[in-house]
Amino acid sequence: MPKEMGEGYWQRIRTYSSIDIVICDVRFHKKMTMSSKEGEHNINLGFCLGDSIRWSAEGRKGEFGLDPGEVSAYGVLQTSNRCQYDVDRHFQGLTLKLNHMKSIGALQHLPLHKMSAALSGNSGLFNSGQMTSSMKRIVHDIIHCHYEGDIKHIYLEGKVLELFAVYLNEAILEKNSPSPLLGLSRTDIANLQRAKDILDADLISPPSLSELAKLAYLNEFKLKKGFKLLFGLPVHAYVISRRLEVAFDLLEEGSMKITEAAYAAGFGKAGHFSEQFKRKYGVNPSEYFSQLRH
Structure with a gap:
């Protein structure tokens, strides 16, 4: 960002499919208003990691917004958005823009009209809720991706689809009749x-x-x-995944060592926990939490 406006950056990454990843981490030195256009047949997922953000949509009454730790699904209809950024607030977040969903191989068999209705809820445009621990970890993996080049695009595309699947399951399917x-x-x-x-x-x-x-x-x-x-997930894999989540939360609190958290979550051996953790997140627990705290 130009220094006279503020500090930070926006980063846009296009994966091999019609998926854009937009990462935002900015602070403004003066009040700013920015506009954007959303195409038809798009679905956007927004994850708020910093201060609250508010915006309006052309042709829609009222204001939309996200508070820290919330996720929203919006789009579906072609519209123009207008967002206001206040001074010296930290706006940080991740947005997934799924463009022309029928062209995305993993999504083309989903009944989009039913899914759009589920995403939109009663508003016809916007659905919001709290991020789950699973969503938070995938968002972290996307923002802190250490791969480069083609491998980075492959990795990010997989993570985006994983995040979309988790969102559908935990924020939509469990709240609506699937x-x-x-x-x-x-x-x-x-x-x-x-x-x-x-x-x-x-x-x-x-x-x-x-x-x-x-x-x-x-x-x-x-x-x-x-x-x-x-x-x-199969039943056994689900139990392992939930144990990992419990251990992750305990370690994130900082009150337990890795071995203690592993046993408290139900892993019989700390080595088995580290093995499963690395399989899921790509690094061992000590390295992951060192990076997270940094």
Whole structure:
């Protein structure tokens, strides 16, 4: 940014698919107003990491906004946005612009009209909520990507699709009936949610697959197939992922050492935790949290 205006930067990265990544980290020395146009058939996900931000949309009443730690989905309709930036506030965030979604291979089979309705909610344009811990970690991985060149684009495209999938699952599908999207009955969804709640309640000693099926009023086949379809992971992989999340939160608080957090989250061996952590995040826990704190 020009020094007379403020400090910081905007960075735009285009992946191989029609996906733009926009990273913002700015402070203004004087009050600024900026405008942007959004194309038709686009969906944007905005993640607020700094101070609150507010904007208006042409032809729409009222004001839209994001507070720290919130995520929004907006777009779908062609519109012009107008955003005001106040002095000496820290605006930091990540925006994913999914352009012409039908051209994005991994998304082309989704029923876009139903998904757009779910994203838009009752407003027809905007849906917001809190970022989950899974979203926060993927956003961190995107912003702090250390790869270069073609490998960077491959890595970022995978992370963008992962973030979009997590958003759909955790912010949309779990709050709306996903039966039109996934072909599951309401009873199946309720029972699968029950299975997930049982696992979440006892990550250290979860029931076996057969026990879980009985507790959730499902047969094992429907449990295995439906759980992966609804939550994106097989049952065992989900337990590992949730244990990683618990350990991550404990380490982020700074009150425990790596070994202590691993045991508290349900990992029998600290080495197994480090192995799973590196498989998911690409680095070992000590390196990751050293970078995060820096």
